[in-house]
Structure formats: C-alpha cells, structure tokens
Amino acid sequence: MEHQHHHHHETLAGTRELPMARSMCWHCQSEVTGEYLCGQCVKVQPLSKGLDYFACFKLPRLLNIDEQNLERIYYDLSRTFHPDFYSTKDESEKTISLGNSAFLNSAYRTLKDHIQRVEYLIRLEAGAVKDIRSNPPADLFEEILELQEDMETFCGLSSEDDSTDRTELCQKLQRDRERLEERQAKMEAALREKYHEWDQVQAANPDPKEARDQKNAVLRSMQEILSNRTYICNMVNELREITD
Amino acid sequence: MSRIVGIDLGTTNSLIAYMDHGTPRVIPSPDGKTLVPSIVGMTDNGLIVGDPAKAHLTRDPARTIYSVKRFMGKGLADVKDELKYFPYSLHEKNGVIRIEIGDKTYTPPQVSAMILKELKRRAEEFLKEDISKAVITVPAYFNDSQRQATKDAGMIAGLEVLRIINEPTAASLAYGLQKKTQGLIAIYDLGGGTFDISILKLKDGIFEVLATNGDTHLGGDDFDQRLIDLLVKEIAETHGLQVQEHPDLMQVVRLEAERAKVRLSDETATTVVVELPNGKYEKTLTREVMESLVMEIVEGTLAPCRSALRDAGLRADQIDEVVLVGGSTRMPLVRAKVEGLFGKKPHSELNPDEVVALGAAVQADILGGHNKEILLLDVTPLSLGIETMGGVMSALIRRNTTIPTSAKEMFTTYVDGQTSVDIHILQGERELVKDNRSLARFQLKMPPLPAGVPRVEVTFLIDANGILHVTARDIRTNEAQSVQVKPSHGLTDDEVEAMIRDSFQFAEEDIKARQVIEARTEANAIIVATEKALARASELINEKEKGEIQRAIQQLGETQKGDDHRVIRAGIAEVEKETHHLAEVLMDATLKEALESKKVSEFVK
Numbered sequence: 007m008e009h010q011h012h013h014h015h016e017t018l019a020g021t022r023e024l025p026m027a028r029s030m031c032w033h034c035q036s037e038v039t040g041e042y043l044c045g046q047c048v049k050v051q052p053l054s055k056g057l058d059y060f061a062c063f064k065l066p067r068l069l070n071i072d073e074q075n076l077e078r079i080y081y082d083l084s085r086t087f088h089p090d091f092y093s094t095k096d097e098s099e100k101t102i103s104l105g106n107s108a109f110l111n112s113a114y115r116t117l118k119d120h121i122q123r124v125e126y127l128i129r130l131e132a133g134a135v136k137d138i139r140s141n142p143p144a145d146l147f148e149e150i151l152e153l154q155e156d157m158e159t160f161c162g163l164s165s166e167d168d169s170t171d172r173t174e175l176c177q178k179l180q181r182d183r184e185r186l187e188e189r190q191a192k193m194e195a196a197l198r199e200k201y202h203e204w205d206q207v208q209a210a211n212p213d214p215k216e217a218r219d220q221k222n223a224v225l226r227s228m229q230e231i232l233s234n235r236t237y238i239c240n241m242v243n244e245l246r247e248i249t250d
Numbered sequence: 251m252s253r254i255v256g257i258d259l260g261t262t263n264s265l266i267a268y269m270d271h272g273t274p275r276v277i278p279s280p281d282g283k284t285l286v287p288s289i290v291g292m293t294d295n296g297l298i299v300g301d302p303a304k305a306h307l308t309r310d311p312a313r314t315i316y317s318v319k320r321f322m323g324k325g326l327a328d329v330k331d332e333l334k335y336f337p338y339s340l341h342e343k344n345g346v347i348r349i350e351i352g353d354k355t356y357t358p359p360q361v362s363a364m365i366l367k368e369l370k371r372r373a374e375e376f377l378k379e380d381i382s383k384a385v386i387t388v389p390a391y392f393n394d395s396q397r398q399a400t401k402d403a404g405m406i407a408g409l410e411v412l413r414i415i416n417e418p419t420a421a422s423l424a425y426g427l428q429k430k431t432q433g434l435i436a437i438y439d440l441g442g443g444t445f446d447i448s449i450l451k452l453k454d455g456i457f458e459v460l461a462t463n464g465d466t467h468l469g470g471d472d473f474d475q476r477l478i479d480l481l482v483k484e485i486a487e488t489h490g491l492q493v494q495e496h497p498d499l500m501q502v503v504r505l506e507a508e509r510a511k512v513r514l515s516d517e518t519a520t521t522v523v524v525e526l527p528n529g530k531y532e533k534t535l536t537r538e539v540m541e542s543l544v545m546e547i548v549e550g551t552l553a554p555c556r557s558a559l560r561d562a563g564l565r566a567d568q569i570d571e572v573v574l575v576g577g578s579t580r581m582p583l584v585r586a587k588v589e590g591l592f593g594k595k596p597h598s599e600l601n602p603d604e605v606v607a608l609g610a611a612v613q614a615d616i617l618g619g620h621n622k623e624i625l626l627l628d629v630t631p632l633s634l635g636i637e638t639m640g641g642v643m644s645a646l647i648r649r650n651t652t653i654p655t656s657a658k659e660m661f662t663t664y665v666d667g668q669t670s671v672d673i674h675i676l677q678g679e680r681e682l683v684k685d686n687r688s689l690a691r692f693q694l695k696m697p698p699l700p701a702g703v704p705r706v707e708v709t710f711l712i713d714a715n716g717i718l719h720v721t722a723r724d725i726r727t728n729e730a731q732s733v734q735v736k737p738s739h740g741l742t743d744d745e746v747e748a749m750i751r752d753s754f755q756f757a758e759e760d761i762k763a764r765q766v767i768e769a770r771t772e773a774n775a776i777i778v779a780t781e782k783a784l785a786r787a788s789e790l791i792n793e794k795e796k797g798e799i800q801r802a803i804q805q806l807g808e809t810q811k812g813d814d815h816r817v818i819r820a821g822i823a824e825v826e827k828e829t830h831h832l833a834e835v836l837m838d839a840t841l842k843e844a845l846e847s848k849k850v851s852e853f854v855k
Contacts, residue, residue, distance in 0.1 A: 081456050081625075088625055089654065089714045093412055093617040108656040108711060115651065 029054065032098070042086050042106075050087065052102045058130055059113035067131075068208055069124055069201035071117060080114045124197065125232060127204075128225055146237060153182055153241060157248060176249055183245040186238050193235045200228045254383040254412055254618050255373050256420075256610025259362060259400065261319040261443030261469060262577070264288050265607035266369040268377065269620070274424060274611035276604050277376045285603060286372070289316045290364045292351045295813045296763035299368035308505065311337040311497040313351050317471060318365075320443050321347045321358040322403075323395030325739050335475065337497040345739045359741060360749055362403035367753075370407060384409045385614040387606050389444040390416035391464030391631045393677045394689050394718050395739040401717070402741050406749045412617050414715040417441070418448035419459055419628050420609030421575040425600060426452050427612055427624070433570035434460075436558075438588050438596065439606075440551065441576035443469040447555045449562040449569070458627045461561035461650045463554035468547065470511075470578035476543040477507040477535075481522065485531050499526070514540045515580045541583045548587050555591055561650050572596040577603050627652050630712050632687075637674035641683045646710055649679065656711040660725070667698045673708070675718070675735075688738040694722055695731060706731065762815070769818040773810040776825055777803050783829070783836055790835045795828075802828040 030037060031044040031051060038044050038051055053062065060067045063079050085091070087110055092103040116122045156179060163172045207220045256267045256274070263285040267276045276284040283301070291298040291306035292313040298306060307314045315338065321329060326342035333340065339350045348355040366386075373381045386409075388400050397414050404411035418437035425431065432452050439446040446464035450457055481503050482493045493499050506524055513520040514537045524531040559566055572592045578584060579602050588596050600608075615621045630653050635645040646657040661671050671694045678686030696704045705725035712718055722731040736742075741749070780803050788796065806821035 081454065084456070084627060085622075085625055088627075090413075090613075090616050090625060091619075091622070094619050104654050104711070104713060105656075107714075108654040111652040111655050 032102075042083070050092070050099055050102050050106065053106050053109055057109075059116055059126060060130075062110065062113045063117065065117075066208065067127060068205045069120070069127065070205055071120075071123070073118070076114070076117060080110070083110050120198075120201075121232070121235075124201070124228055128229055128232075131221065131225055146234070150237070150241060153179075153245075156182075157244065160248060179245055179249050183242055183249065186242050186245070190235060190238045190242060193231055193238065197228060197231050197235070200224060200231070204228070252383060253377070253379065253381065254385060254614035255370075255381055256607055256612070256614045257366065257369055257384050257386045258417070258420075258607035258610060259319065259365065259386055259388075259403070260288055260441055260606075261317050261471060262288055263442070263603065264365050264369055265604060266373050267604075267607040267611035268373065269611050269615040274427075274608040274615075276607055277373050279372060280375075286365065286368060287316075288319065288365050289314060290318070290361050291315075292354075293763060295766045296758075296761075297364055298763050298767065299364055302767060308498055308501045311501045313338070314501075315349060315351070315356075315361050317443055318349075318358050318361040320467070320471075321349070322362065323393065323397070323399035323739050324358075328739075334494075337500065344742075344745075345737070346741060357741065357745075357749070359399050359403040359746075360406055360753070362400070363406035363749070363753060366403060366407035366409060370409065382408065382410055383412055383614075385413045385415055385610045385617065386411055387415050387417045387420050387610050389439075389441070389464060389466050390418050390446040390448055390462040391444070391466050392416075392716070393466075393632055393687050394634075394716070395687070395737060396466065397715060397717050398737065398740050401715070402746050402749075405746055406753050408750070408753070413613060414717065415610060415613050415626070416446070416448065416459075416462070416628055416631075416716070417444075417606045418446045418462065418575060419450070419457065419626060420607075420613060421573065421600075421605045422448070422450050422452070422457055422609065423612040423624065423626065424605045424609035425573050425597075426457060428600065431571060434564065434568060435571045435573060436555070436569045436592060437573050437575055438551075438555070438579065439464075439575040440578040440584060441469050442578070443467070443471050445469060445551050445554065447551070447558045449558050449564065455623045456625050456627060459629045459652075460564070461558040462629055462631050463558040463561070464631070465550070465554060468550065469576075472547050473511055473544045473578065473581070474504065474508050476547070477511060477540065478504055480543065481507060481524070481531075481533070484533065485524065485526065489526055489528055489531060491526055491528065499524075510535055511540065512580075515582060537582070544581075544583065548581075548583055551584075552587065552591055566592050569594070573600075574598045575602050575605055628714070628716070629653060630655065630716055632677045633679055634689075634710060634712065634718065635676050635686075637676060637683045642681060643676050643678070643683050643686050647712060651712075653712050653716060654714050656709055658707055658709050661694055661696075661704075661706045661708060663696050663699070663701050663704050666700045668701065669696050669698050670694060671696060671706075675710070675720070689718065690720075690735045690737045690740075692720065692733050692735045694733070697724065697726070708733075765815040766813060766818070769815040769822070770810050773806050773818050773822055776822055777807055777810075780825060780829055780832075783832060787832060787836050787839065790839060791832055795831065799825075799828045799832060 031047060031049065033049040034044060034047040036044060036046040040054070041051065043050055063076065063083070065071070084107070087103055087106040089100065089103050089107060092100050116126045156175065160172070160175050160179060163175070204221070204224045207217065207224060210217070253268065258265045265276050265284055265286065267274050278284050286300040287304045289300065289303040289307060291303035291310065293306065303314060307316065324347055325345050326340060326347055329347070341348050341350065346357055348357060349361065370381050384404060386400055386404055388397055392400070400414055401411045418439040421437050421439060422435060435450050435452060437446070437448045437450065444464065444466045445468040446462065448462040449460045451460055485491055485493050493503055503524055506522055510520050510522045514535065517537070519534055519536045522533045522535050569592055572588060572594060574585065574588065574596045579598065585596060585598070612621070612624070613626065616624055616626070629650045630647060631649060633645045633649045634647040635643040636659070638644045646659060647655055661673070663671065672691065673694055674683070674691050675689045676683060676686040677689050680686050694706055694708065696706060706722055707725050708720060708722045710718060710720055720733045720735050722733050723729065724731060780799065784796065784799060802825045806825050809817050809821040812818065
C-alpha cells in the first residue's frame with residue numbers, strides 16, 4: 007500500500023504563530039511546546055486540557071475550511087495517536103494514545119460538518135451571545151401550528167379510512183415538506199454568507215475592542231439562523247417520518 | 251514480541267491465520283482443510299471440536315453444541331424464538347445463557363473458548379511455537395455485550411486478545427492489501443449466522459469506515475432452517491413421521507438441507523435423500539424453490555444496506571467497488587440482489603470463507619508493529635446512551651462515530667443528602683429504554699450535600715475494540731471515583747477467572763479425547779488391513795496361526811470401543827505381533843509373484 011507521508015510542518019505552514027502552551031514531557035522532563043511527540047524521547051504527549059478542536063488541528067478559528075486539507079491533517083494525526091500503533095508500548099503511552107485519539111475523533115467529526123463547526127465555534131466564543139431566544143421564529147409560528155394540526159389529523163387516519171382523504175392530506179404534507187426544505191436551504195446559504203463575514207473579521211484584526219463587538223454581532227446573527235434552522239429541521243424530519 | 255495470530259470465530263466455521271513475510275495465510279490442518287466447523291461435542295472421554303464433532307452431531311445431538319455464536323452476550327429471552335431448533339436445553343443465570351450438557355453447564359464464552367483452543371493448537375502445531383496473542387473478529391453489528399463475551403472467550407482459551415476487529419473491516423484489509431484499491435467500497439458480509447454491511451473509504455493506506463449496519467441474527471443458518479421446515483413438513487405427510495421428535499433424525503435432515511443448499515449454488519436442481527426408519531425420503535429440489543424459500547430473508551439484507559449508505563451520506567452509485575464476504579454470498583440470488591442494489595457486479599475473487607481470517611492476520615501484523623503503512627479507523631455500530639426520566643434513552647455517542655471516542659456527562663442529586671445515583675447504560679437506536687439493549691448498570695457515589703450541589707462527571711469511553719469503559723470524577727474535589735459496572739448480559743471478572751481455571755481441567759480431558767480418537771482410527775485401519783491380508787493369504791499360513799490372528803483382531807475390535815487409549819494401543823501391538831509372520835509370508839509371496847510375472851512378461855516379449 008502506497009502512502010505519501012505529509013510532514014506536519016508542510017501541511018500546517020503559516021499557522022505556526024499560534025500560541026502554544028509550554029509544558030514538560032511526562033517521560034523525560036524536557037520542554038515540549040505544544041508538540042504531540044517529545045522532541046527528545048519521541049514519546050507521545052497528552053493533549054493539553056484547554057486545547058480546542060481548531061488548535062488540535064493547528065488551524066485558525068475560521069469557518070471556511072478546506073475539507074481535503076482537514077482530512078489530510080486528520081489522517082496524519084491519526085497516524086500519530088491511534089492505539090493500533092501503541093499496542094507494544096507501555097501502559098502510560100497506551101492511555102495517552104487512547105485519550106488523544108478519542109479527542110481527535112471528536113474534533114474531526116465536529117469540524118468536518120459545517121453546522122457542527124459553527125455551533126462549536128459559537129460555544130467557544132460564547133459569553134456575549136448567550137441571550138439568544140429559543141422560541142420559534144415569529145413568521146414561522148402560524149405555519150408550524152397549522153402543520154402540526156395536519157400531522158395529527160393524518161396520524162389519526164388509519165389506512166382503512168377513506169383513502170382519498172388520506173392520500174390528499176399526504177400529498178399536502180409532502181408539499182409542505184418540500185417548501186420547508188427549500189427554506190432550510192436558503193437559511194444555510196445565509197449561514198454561509200455569515201461564515202465569510204466571520205472569516206473577514208478574524209483576518210482584518212483591527213483594535214481588540216472593536217473586533218470583539220464585530221465578532222459578537224456576527225456570532226449572534228449566526229446563532230439566530232441556527233435556532234430557526236433547528237425548528238425547520240425538526241419539522242422536516244417529523245414530516246419525513248410520517249409521509250414515508 | 252511474540253507472534254500474534256488472526257482468528258475468525260464464525261457461527262458455522264472458524265479459521266486461524268498468520269502473517270508469512272508480508273502475506274496473510276490461513277493455517278490448514280494436516281489434511282489440508284482450513285475450516286474448523288464451530289462445533290463442540292462432549293463425549294464420555296472429554297471434548298471433541300471441529301470435524302469429529304460434526305460427525306458426532308447425528309450420533310449424540312443432545313451433547314453436541316453448534317452455532318454457539320448466536321448465544322454470545324445474550325439472555326434467554328433474546329433467543330426464545332429459536333429454542334425449539336436446538337437439541338440441548340438452555341437456562342439463564344445472571345443474565346447469561348447456560349447450556350446444559352448432562353450434569354454440566356457451560357456458558358457460550360466457554361464453548362467458544364473450546365473452539366479457540368482447537369485453533370490455537372492447530373497454529374502451534376503448524377508454526378512449531380507457542381501462541382498466546384490473537385486478534386479475533388466479530389460481526390460489525392455486535393453490541394458491547396457480544397464483544398465482551400468474545401474477549402472473555404479468548405481469555406478462557408488462554409489467549410490475550412489484543413483486538414476485537416469487525417469482520418467486514420477485516421475483509422476490507424485483506425481485499426485492499428491484495429487489490430491496492432482506493433476509493434469507496436462496500437463490504438457485504440453474509441455469514442452463517444450474521445449479516446453486516448460496511449461502507450469504507452480507502453485512501454493512502456487509511457481504511458476509514460464511514461458507516462456500518464446489519465443484523466446479528468440473520469445468515470445461512472436461516473436459509474437452512476427454511477428448507478428444514480419444508481422437509482420436516484413433507485416427511486410428516488409422506489412417511490407419517492414427526493422428525494422434530496427425533497433429535498438424531500433432525501440433525502440428519504439439518505445436514506442434508508445444508509448440503510442441498512450448497513449444491514444449489516452451482517446446480518439448478520438437486521435431489522435430497524433422507525434415510526428414515528420406515529423407508530427412504532427423496533425429493534427433487536430446484537433452485538427456484540430454494541430461492542422462493544429464502545427470498546424474504548435475502549431482501550431483508552437490503553434495508554440495512556440503504557441505512558448504511560444514508561448514514562455515510564452516499565448514494566449507491568457512488569460506491570466504486572462492492573465486495574462479497576461470507577459463505578452465504580455464494581448463493582446466486584444473493585449476488586443478484588446485491589448487484590441490483592449497487593448497480594455493479596460485486597467482487598468475489600477472494601475466498602469468501604477465508605478473507606476475514608486473512609484480514610485479522612493483517613491487523614495482527616499492524617498491532618505487532620510490523621506494518622506502519624496501514625491504519626484502520628472503525629466506528630461503533632450502535633448508539634450508546636443512558637436511561638433518563640420516563641424510560642427514555644438519551645444518546646451520548648451516536649452510531650457510526652469513529653472509535654475510540656468518548657462522551658462526558660455531569661450528574662448531580664435531586665434530594666438533599668442523596669448519596670448515590672443509579673445509572674443504566676443502553677445501546678440501540680430506539681426512543682424508549684425498553685426497545686433498546688440494556689448493557690450495564692452502576693451506582694455513582696455522591697457526597698452527602700444539598701440537592702444539586704454535588705457534581706460528578708462520568709466519562710463513557712468506547713475503545714478501539716468497540717468496548718465501553720466507564721470512569722467517574724468528582725468535579726468539586728477533582729478526585730477519581732471507582733465505578734463497579736455490572737453487565738446486564740455478561741460474565742463478571744470473577745466468573746471469567748473461575749472459567750479460566752476450569753479450562754485447564756478441560757484441557758486434560760481434551761488431550762485424552764484426542765488420544766482416544768487417534769488410537770481408534772489407527773485400530774480401525776489395522777483391522778481392515780489385516781482382514782484384507784487374511785483373505786488374500788489364507789492358504790499360506792496354518793489354521794492355528796489364522797485363528798490367533800482372528801482372535802487378536804476381534805479383541806481389538808472390542809477394545810477400540812472403549813475409552814482408554816492405552817488399552818487400544820496394547821490391542822494394536824498385539825495384532826502387530828500376531829501378524830508379524832503373516833506379513834513376512836505375504837512379502838515373500840508378493841516378491842515371488844512379481845518375479846513370476848516378470849518371467850511371463852519376458853516370455854511374451
């Protein structure tokens with residue numbers, strides 16, 4: 007099996023200026039600066055407690071991610087951490103490998119999916135954006151109420167009941183679902199616009215106070231779109247279950 | 251680092267493989283067979299495993315255990331529908347099935363351990379070294395209890411199980427290594443008792459499982475059962491015989507059904523013959539009839555395939571290659587259905603019986619540190635969660651999450667001074683607790699404080715074997731808390747230890763049984779050869795000598811029925827002594843004959 011090994015420094019070029027925690031190797035006590043393997047004894051190091059998913063991949067906190075690059079880093083780090091490569095090592099190394107692998111897998115799963123990625127970023131940057139309402143969006147409220155009524159009626163009809171009524175209602179619900187799915191797609195497009203906005207604010211790097219306000223504004227609007235999207239998604243899923 | 255072997259512990263057949271200078275190979279028996287039937291027979295002289303046990307099945311069905319994999323990690327309620335098909339009685343103790351044979355009871359891991367030991371012995375004989383470490387395969391859709399039971403079986407057999415690996419993933423390793431495939435592949439694995447579908451992405455030596463699905467209770471055994479039901483019904487009609495009331499006849503029908511099914515993969519019609527006490531039952535069976543019997547089961551494998559594709563976020567036409575694994579994929583109907591779903595011809599170049607064991611050997615090689623190029627990233631097949639208020643399951647780790655993985659959950663108290671919280675761990679995809687699999691329970695200790703103040707964080711970690719580990723930590727004091735997890739359908743550590751001790755005793759019985767079988771085989775061979783010689787040379791020796799030889803073989807014929815291999819060996823020696831002169835006379839006669847025939851031939855020339 008041919009494997010092209012990508013050295014970390016190549017794939018992560020340009021991100022080396024990220025601040026790294028200084029610590030000591032658990033094995034030989036030499037200094038390690040955020041490296042995953044000790045420079046002296048080459049033993050695997052436990053990931054530091056405060057490490058976030060972006061930092062684990064040595065990526066800046068941006069929302070537009072090159073998925074190919076993300077996968078490449080994930081495969082490289084898997085080769086560094088996976089328990090399969092520590093089977094013959096001592097217990098402490100096995101434990102570190104297991105913990106690091108579990109963290110890496112969660113990080114990859116989260117960063118790979120753009121919705122999970124933005125939700126995670128909002129949690130990371132949170133603080134200022136906790137006061138987001140979690141009520142259904144006002145313009146959807148009426149529509150959702152009506153839909154729920156229709157769904158209840160539909161579920162009440164057994165297949166022996168008047169089949170024309172049932173078929174008609176089913177078709178209506180399917181049309182409703184398609185409309186909601188379109189709406190979901192629009193929301194996601196709006197969300198992607200915001201990703202660009204976020205990445206620009208991150209890159210512009212103006213004075214800290216101003217940047218914080220700008221960031222919070224973007225985070226808040228993304229959070230709003232996300233919670234509306236959750237409502238739509240839940241409705242779509244329920245409709246899919248009923249009509250399929 | 252001692253050698254690590256790869257073992258496919260199957261429902262109907264098991265295999266053991268090793269890495270031979272970078273190439274995985276299955277270890278054959280001295281007569282060249284690679285499959286060991288997963289059957290264990292209890293005889294008066296101890297245990298027999300594999301082919302001899304299969305022969306034992308029709309002689310003593312009540313003391314022959316087959317398809318034990320179906321009982322691994324299960325309680326009695328899980329198998330109640332099929333109890334009627336098994337000739338031995340079962341009961342349950344501490345959530346674990348116990349198999350009753352005579353006055354002894356065995357747990358499924360113990361019986362599996364007997365098969366593992368036979369494989370271990372075979373490898374030790376072949377490789378001329380001690381084997382103590384193994385990678386064992388399980389169906390991808392096995393839950394935590396079933397995986398743990400397999401690990402327990404390994405321990406009881408005296409093996410350190412370095413990894414439990416999923417069968418379709420193992421197959422992908424063997425396949426990917428040989429074919430140097432890249433891209434998206436689907437492994438369709440239909441074995442004797444289980445079905446798995448796994449979707450993988452192969453790229454630069456990384457084998458990343460994207461999704462898996464399946465049914466741990468669907469396989470070739472079920473095909474056999476459909477045919478058995480038909481035959482039993484017809485025999486009742488034609489011969490007025492209730493086969494189910496005769497366990498030995500039932501096994502004859504079962505083996506004949508299995509053979510007919512196998513033949514119908516190559517032929518379009520075959521004849522089923524069963525010798526009954528009141529005459530012969532004969533039936534011509536066509537492939538069409540066989541296919542109509544199993545159609546529903548085969549189509550039942552397609553829904554898990556679609557679910558796996560959906561979870562992987564793929565359409566069927568995006569799959570680059572489809573690979574067939576497991577003996578049941580030899581059936582043309584299965585191949586046609588798989589081809590229909592994926593829209594491409596499935597690959598079946600590798601021996602579907604051996605590919606899983608070969609993959610296990612590849613994984614063993616990786617764990618041994620000999621292969622740094624390949625890395626397998628597997629997933630957990632089922633969602634893991636805990637019981638919450640109202641009997642609802644709250645999922646902590648979703649199905650198809652790459653392992654190892656962990657989830658943390660914070661627990662507190664509802665009442666002032668409450669000192670513990672009960673936690674119930676579950677696996678499954680359903681909303682309600684009762685519809686999911688109960689894995690284990692444990693009690694979390696809480697410091698006696700006002701309600702809501704204690705904070706204990708529990709970490710649920712699924713390791714690379716797909717097996718759960720639970721740890722807890724008091725957030726306020728930052729102290730780790732030991733957690734005693736009680737499995738719902740598994741053996742406790744103490745039970746496993748006791749079984750390891752018992753297994754040494756089994757080992758002695760095992761050796762004894764083998765010695766008896768070997769002596770008996772030899773005795774039979776000598777009797778046949780001597781009788782033949784006597785028939786040929788009766789005029790060459792005197793009556794007295796002839797009488798003594800006949801007495802000796804008659805006596806050996808009696809002693810070989812006994813249970814002491816030393817007595818049988820003595821009988822063999824006796825026959826050899828008595829036939830010493832006969833052998834010489836025969837040799838002379840043969841020589842003379844050879845010379846005479848030479849003369850004749852010279853004369854003709």
